[in-house]
Amino acid sequence: MAKAMGKGMVRYIWCPRCYRKLIVNKELKETGLIVIMQGLAAGDFVCDYCAAILAVGYSCYAISMVDSLSDHESWEKEYLTQLEKVR
């Protein structure tokens, strides 16, 4: 699932555990160039970090790392339902 998009954007789907480990507790929180959406898996996915199974309906996080916020192109709706923007 991790993919480099056309411009300066890399996207990931992470499980809640990796989200907490990588974002909440770490220095990534300090960088401004990340877009985070929380939602429920619309299909069967695998965490891009730890490879945990994220079955339909599981909570997961869509992470976009961007060179600038204007590079963010919405992709999350294809993968997650009930999206909420975290930041």
Ligand SMILES: [Zn+2]
């Ligand atoms: Zn994970």
